[in-house]
Amino acid sequence: MDLQRPDSYQCGAGPGFQEHVLHKTILVGDSGVGKTSLLVQFDQGKFIPGSFSATVGIGFTNKVVTVDGTRVKLQIWDTAGQERFRSVTHAYYRDAQALLLLYDITNKSSFDNIRAWLTEIHEYAQRDVVIMLLGNKADVSNERMIRMEDGETLAREYGVPFMETSAKTGMNVELAFLAIAKELKYRAGRQANEPSFQIRDYVESQRQRPSCCSFL
Numbered sequence: 206m207d208l209q210r211p212d213s214y215q216c217g218a219g220p221g222f223q224e225h226v227l228h229k230t231i232l233v234g235d236s237g238v239g240k241t242s243l244l245v246q247f248d249q250g251k252f253i254p255g256s257f258s259a260t261v262g263i264g265f266t267n268k269v270v271t272v273d274g275t276r277v278k279l280q281i282w283d284t285a286g287q288e289r290f291r292s293v294t295h296a297y298y299r300d301a302q303a304l305l306l307l308y309d310i311t312n313k314s315s316f317d318n319i320r321a322w323l324t325e326i327h328e329y330a331q332r333d334v335v336i337m338l339l340g341n342k343a344d345v346s347n348e349r350m351i352r353m354e355d356g357e358t359l360a361r362e363y364g365v366p367f368m369e370t371s372a373k374t375g376m377n378v379e380l381a382f383l384a385i386a387k388e389l390k391y392r393a394g395r396q397a398n399e400p401s402f403q404i405r406d407y408v409e410s411q412r413q414r415p416s417c418c419s420f421l
């Protein structure tokens with residue numbers, strides 16, 4: 206397993222926004238919630254159905270997102286959700302600028318574990334890391350165990366943006382990464398007269414709702 210920081214990695218700190226800087230974003234959450242699938246859908250626009258093959262260790266994909274005419278480079282790390290890899294992935298939290306925390310709406314324990322994930326994030330990540338909570342597999346409405354409003358309530362409690370996603374249909378996948386990129390660009394390059402960007406308001410106004418939950 207290669208635990209070296211890639212050569213192209215640079216810290217995003219510093220005055221003003223620099224287009225060449227890679228912004229480190231990490232996908233975390235229980236094994237099987239769909240982290241790899243979400244990244245594949247975002248990167249390649251496809252979903253590979255079939256047997257589940259758990260991630261071993263950690264890997265990354267570089268992806269450029271255009272935000273208000275500016276290119277934002279995200280370096281997205283896909284971590285293994287299995288407990289035995291936890292000490293390895295903790296080491297990567299420290300210089301992350303954003304964390305996408307996933308649960309599976311059809312798996313109650315993955316939702317119940319979110320508080321423990323947040324405790325770990327607060328312990329190992331930077332204090333100002335951007336966190337977004339995602340309830341994945343929203344397409345599997347007949348096996349839903351977690352109501353959308355429960356995800357919203359938990360997110361509100363921790364003050365983080367929230368949406369449901371589907372790595373299968375692509376629902377809200379691009380939006381999740383775009384919102385992160387917008388927030389990171391805003392933080393790094395804020396001008397004195399620029400209106401403030403509120404990631405939670407942005408996500409709430411832009412997100413699609415699964416058809417089952419449009420009444421929520």
Ligand SMILES: Nc1nc2c(ncn2[C@@H]2O[C@H](COP(=O)(O)OP(=O)(O)OP(=O)(O)O)[C@@H](O)[C@H]2O)c(=O)[nH]1
Nearest residue numbers: 236237238239240241242259260286342371372373
């Ligand atoms: N229906 C549906 N299935 C999904 C979705 N996302 C992932 N899956 C399936 O869920 C299983 C686990 O997905 P992965 O992306 O491998 O999960 P992971 O979180 O990366 O798992 P680890 O690598 O062990 O941490 C696979 O069989 C996927 O095809 C989704 O949005 N909808």
